[in-house]
Amino acid sequence: MAEDLRDKLGAQHLPLRDQVLAALRTAIIDGDYLPGERLTEDRLAEDFGVSRNPVREALRVAEAEGFVVVLPRRGAVVASPSSGTITDMFAVRERLETLAARLAAERATATDVAALRALLDQGREATQRQDLARVAELNSTLHLRILQISGNPWLSSIAKSLYLHVQWVFRLGAAQRAPHSWAEHIQLVDAIESGDGDRAEQAALAHLDAASAAAYENAEGGYGAR
Amino acid sequence: MAEDLRDKLGAQHLPLRDQVLAALRTAIIDGDYLPGERLTEDRLAEDFGVSRNPVREALRVAEAEGFVVVLPRRGAVVASPSSGTITDMFAVRERLETLAARLAAERATATDVAALRALLDQGREATQRQDLARVAELNSTLHLRILQISGNPWLSSIAKSLYLHVQWVFRLGAAQRAPHSWAEHIQLVDAIESGDGDRAEQAALAHLDAASAAAYENAEGGYGAR
DNA sequence: AGATTGTTCTTCGTATACACTTTGTCCGGA
């Protein structure tokens, strides 16, 4: 795994710290680094085939984003999402993504809507093929796209970060609600296309409530907190 | 007493990068570094009397928080808030701080309320003394305290970051609305004390609308372009 | 056993070096 990452990182020429950050995020989200796992700088530097400096800079951002917790003089460990943080995250998402849906409804151009519909089609197709990974990916893309259409950079960047965390928590809970939620997505895109802000907000709320309920069901199993 | 010692020992040591970050933030908010100004690593390192490494790590976080913009291979410049970002920020704050007010109303203990009332008193006093700087400071403390009482770390940290930005924009516009807004604060704390979530949310909304309107008036003067 | 003392691991900060980009400047030629 370390070799794969190293090869990939070496190939591109973005700043190393950004590549490390991206790799670190996905490694955490994918569960390659498990909650509570200790992330020493040397270890990460070796895993990614870079020196400690880019690693440190990436760790600071990962800390600000809440993926890792840094203990003073002890270094970083992967954050441990508790069921409490799930509740908190959904409470914030409810406020933010409903706003995003409203703004998207008010501002979406014909091209925007067409792009969303295209994602919807691909999603339906992937669902039929039982390609769950692809469905999950399209799911993300759809949500992120709506955020982008909202045209509010603050909203977009904050909600995106939250969304990544939700993905992480879901993955940890082994939830695969994606196909089930596709119908809600269609409602949402319909509402956005209609240009009706209230309706879009309502659709987003319904979607989030369902997702939240599903998250709770999966959380029943319990995470190994701390 | 044992706790006192632990708090002292643990809290005493602040990593240099955090000190640099704090200093950088306040320097930007206070207008010591003006929007568009170039921030070379060497210059910052010298200004703060540290080496480049802590500066770089602080810069990454400042970038994530939106205080600086980093141009690839060119380094960092202080971000330039436009009137567009003001609108966007208030749209998000409206969703977030109303939620915070509701949660605070639902969860505030007697001690929490007492602390808020104490801030209110100090604020009234400072207003009488015409000590505007102190009023502004108490203003911040009050808002941050409410966020903390909400008990949602995500909400708290996101809204805090937004709040710092608003302070910045206000300072740039030379707005001193603080004394004027104090009456709204009293309403808000009253609502939180009552435990009525709807009422608290309403009070927060009224406060934000007034602040937003004031921000716009000041923005008329015009900020540098996007 | 319990407390004390080392030892080790790791972070944190510093310093230094160097490649590579971008930028700015200067100089010669049309």
Added chain:
DNA sequence: TCCGGACAAAGTGTATACGAAGAACAATCT
């Protein structure tokens, strides 16, 4: 005079090494 390109300067991006301090753990001593 103006243009264009070589050339130098500035600054980032990255690596490496070293020392100091803190935390955790093992070994030792009373």
